Amino acid sequence: MATDQRTYLDYNATSPLRPEVADVVVRALQLSGNPSSVHSEGRAARAAIEAAREKVARLIGSKTKNVILTSGGTEASNLVLSPSFRRLGQPGADRLLIGATEHPCGLDGHRFPADAVERIPVGADGVLDLAWLRTRLEQAEGQRFLVSVQLANNETGVLHPVAEAARLVHEHGGLIHTDAVQAAGKVPVDMAELGVDVLTISAHKIGGPKGIGAVALASDQLEIPDRLIRGGGQEKGYRAGTENVAAIAGFGAAAEIALANLAGEAARLEALRDEAQAHLRRIAPDAVIFSGEAERLPNTLAFAIPGLKAETALIAFDLHGIALSSGSACSSGKVRRSHVLDAMGVEPALAEGAMRLSLGWMTTKEDVIRFAEACERVVGTLYKRKASAA
Template identity: 65%
Template sequence: MDTAERAYLDYNATAPLREEAARALVHALERVGNASSVHAEGRAARAALEAARAEVAALVEADPAAVIFTSGGSEANALALAPGFARPGEAGAEVLLVGAGEHPCVLDGHRFPADAVERIPLDAHGVADLAWLEARLSALTGRRALVSLQLANNETGVVQPVAEAARIAHAHGASIHTDAVQAPGKIPVSIRALGVDAMTLSAHKIGGPQGAGALVLASEGYGLDRLVRGGGQERGFRAGTENVPAIVGFGAAARLVREHLDGERERLARLGAAFAAAVREKAPEAVVFGDGAPRLPNTILFAVPGLRAETALIAFDLGGVALSSGSACSSGKVKRSHVLDAMGVDPSLAEGALRLSCGYATRDAEVIRFASVLENIEARRVRRSRAA
């Protein structure tokens, strides 16, 4: 099938590269110069790098000097989630408290001992239990904690109460990090308004290139355990020659997201409502997960009882629609979502979870294609069920 006829609805996995970001990336590729060199070419590369840093900082209302570029969101999370992470003038953490529905790069990518890590429970809607968090922090007498709570879940789209979690954390002397990679371009994101100490961003989630991300700190002066040691790049926090072309593309995408946020939020809300209506109309038995909580406007995680995710994904793909399961591991196999497990969803239903996520290039025609394919899939499921 011609790719022009396909409906790409997997933006939470990766968004298509924006044309402006691609042009910026190619232009940077065509120029020579190491950003650490003092000659004219090196200074030009440094200027492009710092311009991109300013754009990424502006996206989340941060200080450019507090933006550390990395190879992506996973590295940024690993950089922050270590015992050496410390607020200015304070000691590091002994305990890590993470949301039970965090991305695997948070659940498995931290650098704390296993016995020093605890998971913040989720309620049935996928929202973190802040009463549990406050009680646990109160019980950690004399032990400093680091909290990590994602701003928006990559599977359900549920928006977490991060600002309230930050207030609780700081009241108990803890620091707090948020993995915010899914949020920019869909909801307003401000490190100041959220009150967090650190925030993770990723270029390819907002239409920038893969291979660039950032750890954004609330200010300068934080302590970090370096992951990559060597030269003094990124103010000594991340050694290695910066990937200037990818970072420049990141900056271009960040500028576009910031400039068009209000209109895009309204458009995504309209599209999301249309997709949700299609799910309910074509598959009346479908369950939408996190439906009772605030969610990103672009994300719907749903399951139809009796429909397995593997079967549905293939059928959607053959019909020209790209979706994902609730959780796809690096090998591409489908497995049951740990997020839905943490929400207490029945395993037989969780195994059928399908995630739809739209974005900046999604159009009304893709809603129609999705609805048509879902209708066909559901008709076949009903026929099989009646014949059984």
């Protein structure tokens, strides 16, 4: 039976909007000027954008002037993953090496010819295979590489060795992008420490508005001549069109809050995640935790219970008031087997049961307890049905 009390545990899909951010958005909606106008109203709108840009830059250790605002993480990756991305005065890349478990915005949204793309494999734990990357770069033979690796995987939460990958790529004269959409605001992110050339993020994963994200270039000696949205000179010509002032202001507010609470929230969410995992193992001792032995985001628990299909289990959890996910929420609501788990070599029957619990700023110990209670009912009910059918 459906419950009126809801427990939202799908923050990796999107975080609920923080009330402080909502207040900022509402105030920014009342700014009447166009940010490109020179009058007072226009300057006020421009000031809101630039203040937000600075806050976003602080969250990721970037220079403010190198942050380009976009409609979200997908557009940001689509813009960056182009053969035209280059150092000034040098030719662009002729090959893209991209992690096999990347988000579809990278795997499907890049702008390279299909025969110029290779996928970097991962191990059974979901971690990028650095040995494969090293060998491939050593075989470059004059090829110019752009490498793209997530900082944190959206499905398993696994953290990839991006800094080590960046060193390898630069040793061989390549450029490297990291998709930090899931990592920003959950773990420390610093472009200089990572050593990446470009980084992409999104607001709605950190309690900000949907539909706003950013590209951050490591220096002004990098450029992307082939732009996606052409017309006006907004965002230094990288993205034409009148800016979404309210969403941008909200992005800045969310970034500021996330940075201020980073260490404490990471510890709190990791404790809650581990408690949920302990309940899961008690209820279903044969449950499989994906990337459980690897370093991963403090808020993410990806699992499967042998014999239970995700599509059935997710509906059952929803009826008990628990919002979980089967992994990525970017597939028109469809539940289908994960390309991430396929790349990890997970057996298809087990992969079809994969679910993801992800926690965030509103999650409490009571939410974890409600998840455990629902899990006991769901597992008990579905296993009883399975036994009766047999």
